[in-house]
Amino acid sequence: xxxxxxxxxxxxxxxxxxxxxxxxxxxxxxxxxxxxxxxxxxxxxxxxxxxxxxxxxxxxxxxxxxxxxxxxxxxxxxxxxxxxxxxxxxxxxxxxxxxxxxxxxxxxxxxxxxxxxxxxxxxxxxxxxxxxxxxxxxxxxxxxxxxxxxxxxxxxxxxxxxxxxxxxxxxxxxxxxxxxxxxxxxxxxxxxxxxxxxxxxxxxxxxxxxxxxxxxxxxxxxxxxxxxxxxxxxxxxxxxxxxxxxxxxxxxxxxxxxxxxxxxxxxxxxxxxxxxxxxxxxxxxxxxxxxxxxxxxxxxxxxxxxxxxxxxxxxxxxxxxxxxxxxxxxxxxxxxxxxxxxxxxxxxxxxxxxxxxxxxxxxxxxxxxxxxxxxxxxxxxxxxxxxxxxxx
Numbered sequence: 433x434x435x436x437x438x439x440x441x442x443x444x445x446x447x448x449x450x451x452x453x454x455x456x457x458x459x460x461x462x463x464x465x466x467x468x469x470x471x472x473x474x475x476x477x478x479x480x481x482x483x484x485x486x487x488x489x490x491x492x493x494x495x496x497x498x499x500x501x502x503x504x505x506x507x508x509x510x511x512x513x514x515x516x517x518x519x520x521x522x523x524x525x526x527x528x529x530x531x532x533x534x535x536x537x538x539x540x541x542x543x544x545x546x547x548x549x550x551x552x553x554x555x556x557x558x559x560x561x562x563x564x565x566x567x568x569x570x571x572x573x574x575x576x577x578x579x580x581x582x583x584x585x586x587x588x589x590x591x592x593x594x595x596x597x598x599x600x601x602x603x604x605x606x607x608x609x610x611x612x613x614x615x616x617x618x619x620x621x622x623x624x625x626x627x628x629x630x631x632x633x634x635x636x637x638x639x640x641x642x643x644x645x646x647x648x649x650x651x652x653x654x655x656x657x658x659x660x661x662x663x664x665x666x667x668x669x670x671x672x673x674x675x676x677x678x679x680x681x682x683x684x685x686x687x688x689x690x691x692x693x694x695x696x697x698x699x700x701x702x703x704x705x706x707x708x709x710x711x712x713x714x715x716x717x718x719x720x721x722x723x724x725x726x727x728x729x730x731x732x733x734x735x736x737x738x739x740x741x742x743x744x745x746x747x748x749x750x751x752x753x754x755x756x757x758x759x760x761x762x763x764x765x766x767x768x769x770x771x772x773x774x775x776x777x778x779x780x781x782x783x784x785x786x787x788x789x790x791x792x793x794x795x796x797x798x799x800x801x802x803x804x805x806x807x808x809x810x811x812x813x814x815x816x817x818x819x820x821x822x823x824x
Contacts, residue, residue, distance in 0.1 A: 570612050
């Protein structure tokens, strides 16, 4: 009876658009008749596929209806059933429209289904768009592969061009990374710092995040993150910046020559700890033997938080420190601090010490250009007037 009724509706050519809601209504009420209805009025159902049940979509997809196949795959993706989704999109991906391919690939990338994205990439099927750009970043590909529009949309930059130091800040810091997770993490660190500046407002200003790909060949050596800064001479650096934060994928955090090396899995507390190293603070756990050989042989205030009482009395209230093995080292507090255990957070006592060090430094902070000079490098410095991109 239902099929007869629908056939009567289909007898008049102009009635398809007029009675489209009726076709959809019957398809919803009688799922078993979806195929019959599809044969009668394919265009009517094709415009209403999102209203059909999964079972109805499956039956239409089995008839090789491309739109139903796409809709079914997307429905499984939205439910997080990636295996079921792949059963439908993998063999029909080339038949999807370009817009459908982009939307499906973007959904896979947003859900970090990198194995599926890799498969599309290897087969030459990954369409241009956000998914492909995300994949390029995931592979740390050269900046020439990243579109400026994508970078602007995701709030990072591809070169040092146009970066300007903020004159109101004591120190300006370049934020650089070689991989996708680093972009997201550095943006979060910057946002968190700006929501609560330490040790006070305008102590540090951070640049936009700069994606530099693998130009500095950062890696973990003996679990210590390090980069090849001899490559720095090939690039033009913006004037007015004091320090660099370079974020890579692995290796323990450290500061050397005004450059913080940190990986994207480390928490904000570690970032804050390393930031204090820029201003001369020392670790309060036992220092490396090589460092002790010269630092612990001195006397007096050798750092804002380290006093060597060789022939002098330590400041009132300072306590023994394990930083040096000579039993002559003292630190400001008997308690653990952020410089001994990063996750302790910044106490008010150390905040005040930090502020004092900025206002009345014991020693001049080592800036990254000082380190470059120590390496024998003479990179160009610009006021952001030279176009330059970190590309091969």
